[in-house]
Amino acid sequence: MNELLLNDVTVRWVSVSDMANNVYLVTNRKTGEQLLVDAADDMQAIERLIQAASEDASDPRIIGIATTHQHWDHVRALADAVEKYPVPTYAGADDVAGIAEESGVKIDHALNHGDQLKLGDVTIEAIHLRGHTPGSIGYALVDSSGQPVVLSGDSLFPGGVGNTWKDPQRFLSLLTDVSERIFGRFPDETKVLPGHGDSTTVGAERPNLEQWRERGW
Structure with missing residues (x-):
């Protein structure tokens, strides 16, 4: 289990399944409001993640469940999570149908680029990154x-x-969106927490953009 402790929020995550999917929990340290991101698999591990965050705020509680994209390995525990925590769900508009097909969960809020979620006074912005999946x-x-x-x-x-x-x-679509909407906007110290494996920073990856473009993947 990993954690990132900041002034306003704590981000905790755990790797689940044989595909090393990362499940994230973002907690507003002042209000206790929490967003669960990618209920990928292993509800017991997700519950341990939530328990680990129990001291990150005085009244921690999940107020939303968000999904990054429709692929099956990112939604295997979504139905169980929604049953346990009947809170609003969020995902990209163009992946809502795919998530319903893979998980049986009908997403409550279909997100477009620039849409915002609120964890108390903390704003979480949706960044549409087209290419891996449409949404x-x-x-x-x-x-x-x-x-x-x-x-x-x-x-x-x-x-x-x-x-x-x-x-x-x-x-080209994905590289363009990543270049413009992440590297073109966020500074080098930005933490990047991906759907599998280790984290990185914008600064660590920025010098490689042209190399990625040339190699084509």
Whole structure:
């Protein structure tokens, strides 16, 4: 289990399943409001994650469940999570139908680029990153410490963008969105928390953008 402690929020995450999916929990340290991101698998592990955050605020409580994209490995525990925590659900508008097909969960709020979720006084912004799936969403926040954080789903990893299955059009779409909407906007110290594996920063990846473009993946 991992954690990122900031002024306004705590971000905790746990890796689940044989695909090393990351499940994230964002807690507003002042109000206790929490957003669960990507109920990927293993509800028991998710419950342990939630328990680990029990001391991050005086009255911690989940007020929303968000999904980064429609792929099955990111929604295997979504139905169980919604049953346990009957709170509003969020996902990219163009992936809502796919999430319903994969998980049986009808998303309450279909997000478009720039839409906002509120955890008390903390704003989480939806960043549409087209290419890995049509409706892939990154979730971005900026803490009062000045530390930006992007939960990038499967759209950005250490070493490259997400899988676009050797489709040049999808790759160009994803690279363009990542370049403009993450690298073009957020500073080098921005933490990038992906859907699988290790975290990185915008600064660590920025020098490699042209190399990614040249190699085509």
